Amino acid sequence: MALITDHPNSWYAATAHELPPYPQLTGVVRADVCVIGGGYTGLSAALHLAEAGLQVVLLEASRVGSGASGRNGGQIHSGQRRDQDWLEARVGLDDAKALWNMAEDAKALLHALIARHGIDCDVRPGLIAADHKPAYVAHSHAYARRLNEVYGYDKAAPLSREELRALVGTDVYFGGMIDHGGGHLHPLNLALGLAKAATKAGATLFEHSRARSIEEAAKVRVNTPNGSVEADWVLECGDGLQDGLDRRVDNYVMPIANYIAATAPLGARAKAIITNDAAVADSRFVVNYYRISSDGRLLFGGGESYTRRLRANPGAFVRPYMLKIFPQLEDVRIDYGWGGILGITMSRMPFVRKLSPRVLTAAGYSGQGVMLAPYFGMLLARAIKGQLGEMDLLARLPVPPFPGGPLMRWPLLVAGLSYYALRDRL
Numbered sequence: 001m002a003l004i005t006d007h008p009n010s011w012y013a014a015t016a017h018e019l020p021p022y023p024q025l026t027g028v029v030r031a032d033v034c035v036i037g038g039g040y041t042g043l044s045a046a047l048h049l050a051e052a053g054l055q056v057v058l059l060e061a062s063r064v065g066s067g068a069s070g071r072n073g074g075q076i077h078s079g080q081r082r083d084q085d086w087l088e089a090r091v092g093l094d095d096a097k098a099l100w101n102m103a104e105d106a107k108a109l110l111h112a113l114i115a116r117h118g119i120d121c122d123v124r125p126g127l128i129a130a131d132h133k134p135a136y137v138a139h140s141h142a143y144a145r146r147l148n149e150v151y152g153y154d155k156a157a158p159l160s161r162e163e164l165r166a167l168v169g170t171d172v173y174f175g176g177m178i179d180h181g182g183g184h185l186h187p188l189n190l191a192l193g194l195a196k197a198a199t200k201a202g203a204t205l206f207e208h209s210r211a212r213s214i215e216e217a218a219k220v221r222v223n224t225p226n227g228s229v230e231a232d233w234v235l236e237c238g239d240g241l242q243d244g245l246d247r248r249v250d251n252y253v254m255p256i257a258n259y260i261a262a263t264a265p266l267g268a269r270a271k272a273i274i275t276n277d278a279a280v281a282d283s284r285f286v287v288n289y290y291r292i293s294s295d296g297r298l299l300f301g302g303g304e305s306y307t308r309r310l311r312a313n314p315g316a317f318v319r320p321y322m323l324k325i326f327p328q329l330e331d332v333r334i335d336y337g338w339g340g341i342l343g344i345t346m347s348r349m350p351f352v353r354k355l356s357p358r359v360l361t362a363a364g365y366s367g368q369g370v371m372l373a374p375y376f377g378m379l380l381a382r383a384i385k386g387q388l389g390e391m392d393l394l395a396r397l398p399v400p401p402f403p404g405g406p407l408m409r410w411p412l413l414v415a416g417l418s419y420y421a422l423r424d425r426l
Contacts, residue, residue, distance in 0.1 A: 006063040006208075008338035011262035011293060012070060012188035017120065019064065019192045025209040025227040031057040033384060034222045034231035035203075036211045036245070039069035040369060041362050042237035043194035044113070044377025050201035052385065057229050058203055059222065061210035065191030067241045071340030072370060073260065073289045073301045075127060075279045076110065076183040079103045081348045081368040083143060084151065090398050093150075098393055100151050106375030107181070113374060114185075119193030122294050126278025127182025130164060130173040136283050137161075137175035144177045155181035168280055169272045170325050176283075184279035184291050187370060194374070211238070211245055220358050235380050236361040239369070240343030246361075251401040252351045253343040253364040257310050260301040261318035262293065262336040263329065270296045273326060287367070288321055298322070298329065310339040342367060345399050352376060352394040354383065360391075364399070 007013040033049050035042045038060030046058045060066075080087065080099050087096040114123060131137050141158035148154050156179045164173050199205060206224075214234060215221040222229045236246060240255030266273065270292050274280065279291035290300040302321025311317050315337025323330060345351050345364035350372060352362045360383055362376040383391050 007066050007070060007188070008340070009336060010071060010188075010260070010338040011297065011299065011336045012186060014336065015186070015295075016188045017192055019195060022060070022064065022205040022207040025059065025206040025224050025229070027227050029057055029204075029227065029229050031055045031204070031229055031231045033057070033233045033235060034059065034220070034229040035235045035237055036222065036242065037067070037237035037239065038064040038191075038195065038205065038207070039067050039237065039239065040191060040194065040373035041239070041377040041380070042235065043191060043198050044374040045235050045237060045380045046203040046205070046377075047194060047198040047201055048378045048381035049384065050198060050203040052381065054384075056198075056203040057231070058198070058205045059209045059211050059224060059229065060205065060207045061238075061241065063207055064195040064205065065188050068239060068340050068342045068369060069191040069373070070188035071260070071338060072187050072258075072342070072367075073279070073281075073299070074184045074187040074291070074370060075281060075289060076107065076185065076371050077127060077281075077368055078107065078153070078156070078179050078182050080372075081350070081366045084146070085143070091396060095393065095396065097151065100153075102375070102390060102393070103372070104153075106371050109375050109378065110371055113194065113197070114190070117193060117197040119190060119197070121186040121189040121193060123183060123185045124277055125180060125183045126276060127179045127184070128159070128164070128167060128176060128278050128280045129179070130168065130176040130280055130282040132173060132283050134174045140175065140177045153181070155179060167275050167278065169274070169328070172325055173282065178278065182279070185370070186294075190370075211242070214246060214359065216356060216359065232358065233384050234359045236355070236359065237363070237377065237380070239363045239365065240341045242363075246355070248353075248355045249351070249361050249363060252345055252399055254345075254402055255341045256344055257305045257307065257339050257341055258301060259303050259305075259311065259314045259318050259337070259339040260299060261315045261322060261334045263298045263300070263332045264335050265296040266292075266298060266332065267296060270298070273298055273329075288325060290322075290325075297335070298326070298332075300325075305339075310341075313337065314339045342369070346402055347398050347400065349397045349399050350376065350394065351399050352379070352391060354391065354395075360384070
């Protein structure tokens with residue numbers, strides 16, 4: 001293993017598997033499909049299209065997995081980004097059940113891709129939802145029961161404050177639930193494994209080849225600084241990092257920055273932080289999420305910033321969030337700190353659309369991309385082949401555009417998110 005260049009100074013990059021660089025696009029190439037973005041969505045789409053015999057070219061602005069797919073918390077959640085009761089109120093029980101089943105299919109696909117292609121990404125089971133306010137606990141317990149009774153999901157169980165305290169070494173939570181069907185993994189190694197699988201299947205990948213513009217005519221042309229791709233279809237899979245490429249996506253998907261720190265190895269102390277090796281995410285609007293790494297570090301995600309630039313010292317920024325949960329780690333140094341850009345939507349539900357007859361997109365996972373993005377990449381591949389059933393369901397989701405237009409959209413987003421972040425501290 002070696003530190004991969006063009007990735008942040010992250011624990012993920014320091015422990016990533018080797019992946020030789022892909023060339024930069026120069027000149028004009030032709031393909032059946034041009035995929036924009038070398039994260040989970042784009043890599044999965046490229047893999048499935050290549051396996052179906054199509055000629056696929058994928059364009060990545062930096063290195064494969066250098067965006068959110070290689071920087072995130074690595075958590076595998078069940079369901080969509082919003083709870084089922086939220087979905088039931090907006091799309092009805094039948095569509096809510098269809099969306100739950102889709103998410104379960106996505107989870108199954110993730111594990112199948114890892115197994116089928118021999119992707120070594122340290123998959124481990126268990127995900128704890130921890131409530132930071134007493135008023136939230138009753139809902140969590142009722143939700144675990146409803147998943148069993150209405151959705152037939154028997155892997156979620158309520159946790160009392162005492163049961164949660166036995167699993168997580170802190171007194172700040174009041175209860176919650178555990179999802180034995182959730183889990184966590186090494187996100188960058190997942191992305192690198194998908195890239196290898198896509199290449200083996202016949203897809204052509206280019207790195208350091210940012211898509212600058214898209215021209216739609218009889219064919220679709222994607223222009224990069226040193227070349228272009230002419231294709232029958234284009235899949236826009238850049239999520240929050242393609243901001244500015246296509247206004248049809250920019251109106252619905254906005255980038256925000258999130259941060260993670262990795263402590264020094266904790267040795268025997270790690271078992272006192274999380275006793276059952278599950279991942280944890282709490283109930284704050286700006287979520288604290290954390291887990292123990294394969295070498296015994298605490299990987300702790302906390303804090304956001306609502307600018308297009310990452311903070312200069314992510315580790316120092318995250319440390320206070322970590323110590324509020326685990327003050328016993330005051331003496332432990334931070335070895336790695338990094339940030340990343342993810343795409344969010346107004347409703348936190350993904351934006352999946354056919355933008356024009358030959359251009360499709362899937363983006364705005366709002367923190368749920370580890371499990372959903374590979375599946376949605378497969379859905380885009382199916383849509384090109386005329387299989388639109390699940391695309392039609394996703395198009396019915398309540399995903400309104402951000403208000404304010406090009407000039408005021410960003411200031412209004414910052415104001416709104418800052419308000420909810422303030423509520424966390426009250």
